[in-house]
Amino acid sequence: MAKSIDVSDLNIFYGDFCAVEDVTIPIAARSVTAFIGPSGCGKSTFLRSLNRMHEVIPGARVEGKILIDGADLYDPEVDPVEVRRQIGMVFQRPNPFPTMSIAENVIAGMRLNSRKLKKAEAAEIVEGSLRRANLWTEVKDRLDKPGSSLSGGQQQRLCIARAIAVQPQVLLMDEPCSALDPISTTAIEDLIHELKEDYTIVIVTHNMQQAARVSATTAFFNLAGVGRPGQLIEYGPTTKIFTTPENESTEAYISGRFG
Amino acid sequence: MSSTLATQPPPGEQATPKFTARLHSPQLPRWVPWALLAGSVAVGLALHFMVGWGRALAIVVAWLGYMGLLVTVSGRVEGRRKAKDRLATWLVTTAFVLALLPLGSLLWQVVSNGLPAINAGFLNSSMRNVVGEGGGIFHALWGTLIVTALAALMSIPIGLATGIYLVEYGNGRMARWITFLVDVMTGIPSIVAGLFAYALFVIFFGEGVRMGFGGAVALSVLMIPLVVRSTEEMLKLVPNELREASYALGVPKWRTIIKVVLPTAIAGIITGITIAIARVIGETAPLLIICGSTDSVNFNPFDGRMMTLPVFIYSQYKNPGVPPEFGIERAWGAALVLTVIVMTLNLVARLISYYFSPKTKA
Ligand SMILES: Nc1ncnc2c1ncn2[C@@H]1O[C@H](COP(=O)(O)OP(=O)(O)OP(=O)(O)O)[C@@H](O)[C@H]1O
Ligand SMILES: [Mg+2]
Numbered sequence: 035m036a037k038s039i040d041v042s043d044l045n046i047f048y049g050d051f052c053a054v055e056d057v058t059i060p061i062a063a064r065s066v067t068a069f070i071g072p073s074g075c076g077k078s079t080f081l082r083s084l085n086r087m088h089e090v091i092p093g094a095r096v097e098g099k100i101l102i103d104g105a106d107l108y109d110p111e112v113d114p115v116e117v118r119r120q121i122g123m124v125f126q127r128p129n130p131f132p133t134m135s136i137a138e139n140v141i142a143g144m145r146l147n148s149r150k151l152k153k154a155e156a157a158e159i160v161e162g163s164l165r166r167a168n169l170w171t172e173v174k175d176r177l178d179k180p181g182s183s184l185s186g187g188q189q190q191r192l193c194i195a196r197a198i199a200v201q202p203q204v205l206l207m208d209e210p211c212s213a214l215d216p217i218s219t220t221a222i223e224d225l226i227h228e229l230k231e232d233y234t235i236v237i238v239t240h241n242m243q244q245a246a247r248v249s250a251t252t253a254f255f256n257l258a259g260v261g262r263p264g265q266l267i268e269y270g271p272t273t274k275i276f277t278t279p280e281n282e283s284t285e286a287y288i289s290g291r292f293g
Numbered sequence: 294m295s296s297t298l299a300t301q302p303p304p305g306e307q308a309t310p311k312f313t314a315r316l317h318s319p320q321l322p323r324w325v326p327w328a329l330l331a332g333s334v335a336v337g338l339a340l341h342f343m344v345g346w347g348r349a350l351a352i353v354v355a356w357l358g359y360m361g362l363l364v365t366v367s368g369r370v371e372g373r374r375k376a377k378d379r380l381a382t383w384l385v386t387t388a389f390v391l392a393l394l395p396l397g398s399l400l401w402q403v404v405s406n407g408l409p410a411i412n413a414g415f416l417n418s419s420m421r422n423v424v425g426e427g428g429g430i431f432h433a434l435w436g437t438l439i440v441t442a443l444a445a446l447m448s449i450p451i452g453l454a455t456g457i458y459l460v461e462y463g464n465g466r467m468a469r470w471i472t473f474l475v476d477v478m479t480g481i482p483s484i485v486a487g488l489f490a491y492a493l494f495v496i497f498f499g500e501g502v503r504m505g506f507g508g509a510v511a512l513s514v515l516m517i518p519l520v521v522r523s524t525e526e527m528l529k530l531v532p533n534e535l536r537e538a539s540y541a542l543g544v545p546k547w548r549t550i551i552k553v554v555l556p557t558a559i560a561g562i563i564t565g566i567t568i569a570i571a572r573v574i575g576e577t578a579p580l581l582i583i584c585g586s587t588d589s590v591n592f593n594p595f596d597g598r599m600m601t602l603p604v605f606i607y608s609q610y611k612n613p614g615v616p617p618e619f620g621i622e623r624a625w626g627a628a629l630v631l632t633v634i635v636m637t638l639n640l641v642a643r644l645i646s647y648y649f650s651p652k653t654k655a
Binding site: 085087090114116119122123125127129130131133142143145146147148193197 | 543
């Protein structure tokens with residue numbers, strides 16, 4: 035049920051500006067792949083092209099091929115809505131729905147699609163998802179309060195709960211722990227470990243230790259220069275990337291000598 | 294800062310007074326501005342009653358004197374920056390009072406002139422067979438409510454849909470043309486809207502047509518651009534991140550608009566619509582042309598003349614009858630009712646935006 039992703043020769047554009055160039059990478063099913071790299075090198079952009087969120091931005095487009103379990107993601111026949119139902123996403127900036135309560139935010143994936151939920155079933159999903167996102171104890175007494183009344187880190191965890199509530203087969207996480215304290219970070223990493231049993235997970239992170247802790251594969255992105263497109267420098271088993279990277283710039287980035 | 298503190302450890306007693314000296318600066322006690330104001334008022338009163346200056350002149354001199362005193366005293370005691378702050382506050386207050394003066398005096402006029410006319414009979418009777426005393430606005434009140442309700446019924450769906458199209462779907466030539474046309478519509482003089490409605494209805498009903506529905510069409514022409522504009526502005530305020538959050542959950546665009554975007558913006562949209570209604574409810578010229586003027590009650594907007602409050606005010610003022618006092622009084626009474634309706638609509642708009650806007654607090 036988890037899906038593997040095969041990217042080949044992918045170029046990603048914002049209008050005429052090529053943000054990411056020539057990416058070829060296989061992403062294995064039921065494993066965690068981490069993207070690392072300096073700010074602005076196109077990690078988020080690449081991540082968003084994996085569930086067709088990139089094209090939501092006016093003028094944005096991609097060239098190249100992405101295969102999900104062998105099927106072309108950008109085939110004209112493919113319905114992006116259906117794609118996003120199966121490939122969930124946690125955004126870099128938390129974005130809970132301000133008109134909805136905490137509980138409604140968690141089950142927004144079902145509610146917005148008018149899927150009928152029994153009350154007990156909904157409560158179960160709310161509690162389960164919030165527990166896995168390590169938010170339950172903090173909000174269990176105020177589930178009917180607005181989602182935007184939470185702190186930044188709580189909102190981030192709420193968005194994680196919302197994304198896993200719909201049980202996507204692939205989960206794309208864009209710096210999910212950037213606003214979290216070490217305790218919540220550990221909880222989210224535990225969640226990632228648990229999810230990878232069934233799902234494919236791609237995570238963007240600026241935290242090297244986190245990449246080393248959670249991922250099986252690591253991909254390093256870098257900028258060729260100012261105003262130049264970002265590129266995938268190398269990818270491979272995390273242990274190898276962190277101990278004996280092939281590329282000099284990877285080594286430099288990981289050991290903190292630049293970026 | 295921290296490095297200097299770390300490298301050369303200063304004796305604590307020496308550093309602290311210096312530091313606090315910079316944080317604390319002399320400040321006028323709170324009562325001083327009030328005392329100065331009271332003094333200026335006293336001087337103004339004296340100039341008016343004892344020296345015999347005109348009222349307006351005395352007020353202006355006292356107010357300017359207050360400013361001079363306050364800025365001088367503040368400059369001496371508190372320093373230049375605070376004095377400038379006081380001057381700016383004084384300027385803003387002056388502007389505020391000047392802006393409020395016309396509104397206050399208008400309300401005073403309308404209430405003091407209109408209140409004597411208001412009674413049960415005034416609200417419950419029409420002008421049928423009334424020449425002098427008596428009569429009322431029953432027919433005009435209903436006419437205004439019916440015509441405005443019909444106008445709202447037509448404008449809200451069209452305006453809302455257009456606004457949604459422009460923000461959520463429109464890009465390219467079509468949207469630019471619509472925006473342009475809406476801008477043009479915003480500038481249409483209301484009398485032209487009335488003539489347009491008349492010309493339109495002449496096509497179907499022949500020369501001399503008069504009906505309430507025609508008035509509603511004319512008001513729609515004026516109201517649609519207002520609704521489009523406010524809808525557009527409010528939808529633009531909805532952050533794209535919310536739309537993306539919804540898309541990422543596999544929610545189609547139309548559902549996202551209905552269930553995420555509109556609920557987030559609904560308070561502002563309803564407020565805008567209410568204010569648009571308040572704007573057109575007082576229109577006179579187009580209704581004079583197409584709804585006409587009558588003394589009798591007419592509940593059917595598709596048949597014959599229909600009186601409305603603005604037209605009622607106009608006709609009572611123009612032909613007050615004999616003796617004229619009663620007509621003039623009725624005009625003021627109707628003006629008061631119309632003003633109350635408009636203010637109620639504005640109040641409702643505020644309540645709506647208060648209760649419907651997304652809450653961040655518990
Ligand atoms: N909506 C957009 N329109 C145009 N250009 C964009 C847009 N979003 C990102 N870019 C550009 O694309 C490039 C890659 O941006 P991206 O957000 O993918 O970087 P990132 O690797 O995620 O950085 P960070 O680590 O800071 O999140 C940058 O040069 C950025 O300026
Ligand atoms: Mg990013």
